[in-house]
Amino acid sequence: MSEFDFDLFVIGAGSGGVRASRVSAAYGARVAVAEEYRVGGTCVIRGCVPKKLLVYGAHFAEDLHDARRFGWNVPECSFDWPRLRDSVLGEVDRLNGLYTETLDKNKVTIFHERAIIEGPNAVRLASGKVVTAGRILIATGAWPVLPDIEGAEHGITSNEVFHLDKLPRRILIAGGGYIANEFAGIFHEFGSQVTIVNRSDTILRGYDEQLRDRLLQISMGKGIIFRFNAPFERIEKLEDGSLRAHLKGPGDPIDCDQILFAMGRKPHIAGLGLENAGIELNDQGAIKVDEQNRTNVESVYAVGDVTDRIQLTPVAIREGQAFADTVFGNTPRTVDYSCVPSAVFSQPPIASVGLTEAEARNKLGTIKVYSSDFRAMKNVLAGRNERSLYKLVCHGETGQVVGIHMIGPDAPEILQAAAIAVKAGLTKADFDDTVALHPSMAEELVLMK
Incomplete structure (x- = not known):
């Protein structure tokens, strides 16, 4: 024993x-x-x-x-x-x-x-x-993570957000990462007035810059408000039960009915x-x-x-x-942390695998970037101006695809399969040699010139 x-x-x-x-x-x-x-x-x-x-x-x-x-x-x-x-x-x-x-x-x-x-x-x-x-x-x-400020107890985190008694008419979301942007899209579509407050001037740090800019543009066009370089000073609970967020820097305090802290984990x-x-x-x-x-x-x-x-x-x-x-299995193995795909289920979603354009330039020096900026067929007929963006980041000499970055409908679903190609070390020529599946959004991955 x-x-x-x-x-x-x-x-x-x-x-x-x-x-x-x-x-x-x-x-x-x-x-x-x-x-x-x-x-x-x-x-x-x-x-x-x-x-x-x-x-x-x-x-x-x-x-x-x-x-x-x-x-x-x-x-x-x-x-x-x-x-x-x-x-x-x-x-x-x-x-x-x-x-x-x-x-x-x-x-x-x-x-x-x-x-x-x-x-x-x-x-x-x-x-x-x-x-x-x-x-x-x-x-x-x-x-x-909760901010160390007066009144922080009046806010909630992603732990409590699924249990809200009622939908807030006005919600302030603190943070610029994936949780903040995902819930911003969710609450906006449910009819809440959404304001994102971020300590810095960047959302979704670590994702490709063009995709970040595109999501910001689309989100603002939908009516989501962004307040950058605005750390919290304190949170005040008003007599009617609503909240007032006092922020550092220029600008008035923000009144809302709910504050969601999405400032990291x-x-x-x-x-x-x-x-x-x-x-x-x-x-x-x-x-x-x-x-x-x-x-x-x-x-x-x-x-x-x-x-x-x-x-x-x-x-x-x-x-x-x-x-x-x-x-316990007598089969030693380790985890390979390279080429791990990730997604932001924003509105529209972002999906990414491999090196961003900036990372590739720093690491490889010479690169080639191919992109497709288009409106999905469904958006055209629906009368929506929302545009998708796909990017292939390639090694400048070998043509190996070292990164794929996408924003648009169903981007995470498409990227899961595309990530296999990046993991396998396939080249732009391999993408070009693959016959397009038409009509689909995914075909843009093999049609970039």
């Missing part, structure tokens, strides 16, 4: 933790996982899944309007926020059940309570029980007991790990957003799989 209660104890049942638990158990390990909230983690419970369902709901606003140009006699429609909210939360409940069922089927012991690290091979549960394990995996994810390590095992953090407060996901403590590992790597659900899943394969 082992000297430990379990071979593996996982703290956090999100995407990375569930994958590591399930696969490790399938390899024959005795596995336990502790989750203080709900099985499924940020993505399933309060992140990309419910958010994408809201994005689908938001699309109907424009689709119903455009349908008249396509011959449909659509009556005037109104939006029922509680109905969509409850439908989305119902789907979250269903997925929570499925994730729990998956762990149960793989004979993973689930502790529905908080766990903190007691030492290199021990965790203490909220009930007071101490459990030992040969290895501990930390997969607690990340948590929204930080590793969720508060009160986790890392100091009890001497686990090291980096300057950003993330757990430091090596290629095998191991911390500086031999028996403790970490995967997902709690580390200092890419904060994306598919990356956390890959890391959880690699951990299980390496530690």
Whole structure:
């Protein structure tokens, strides 16, 4: 018999933790996982899944309007926020059940309570029980950042936004990243007056500059208001229950009914007991790990957003799989972080993989950029002036496609397949040699000159 209660104890049942638990158990390990909230983690419970369902709901606003140009006699429609909210939360409940069922089927012991690290091979549960394990995996994810200002408690984050009692007439969204721009599009389509307030003068840092500019142009054209270089000073709650945001710099305070903080996410390590095992953090407060996901403590590992790597659900899943394969499957493997595709489910969406034009110039020197700036066929008939933009960034000498960047309808769906070509090292000539699928938006990828 082992000297430990379990071979593996996982703290956090999100995407990375569930994958590591399930696969490790399938390899024959005795596995336990502790989750203080709900099985499924940020993505399933309060992140990309419910958010994408809201994005689908938001699309109907424009689709119903455009349908008249396509011959449909659509009556005037109104939006029922509680109905969509409850439908989305119902789907979250269903997925929570499925994730729990998956762990149960793989004979993973689930502790529905908080766990903190007691030492290199021990965790203490909220009930007071101490459990030992040969290895501990930390997969607690990340948590929204709140500004350190007076009145911050009057705002909400992406954790609470899915549970709003009613739709705000005026919403102020703080931040310029993907969460801010996604919810700006969602609430705008639902009929709210949306203002984005950003500390800097740049949205979607890290994405291709032309795509960022295009989204800003389209968003402003739709009526979304942007206020740049405007850090928060304080938030005041007025007698009628509304909020007043006082900002630094020129400009009047902004009155609104709801403030959503989307100012980034930080590793969720508060009160986790890392100091009890001497686990090291980096300057950003993330757990430091090596290629095998191991911390500086031999028996403790970490995967997902709690580390200092890419904060994306598919990356956390890959890391959880690699951990299980390496530690319990006798098939060592690491995760390749190059060419990871990403998307912003804004209105319209952005999708990207590989090097941006600026990154490619800095890294490769000589590059060639091909682009297509067009109106989707559907937008033409609908009378919308909204234009899509596709870009291929290529090595100047070899012609290898090192980056693809897109903004337009269904861009993420198209990019997933196109990302394979970038990962495989295909060239512009390979794209040119591929016959176009007509009529489609995706055909622009093989028609650029």
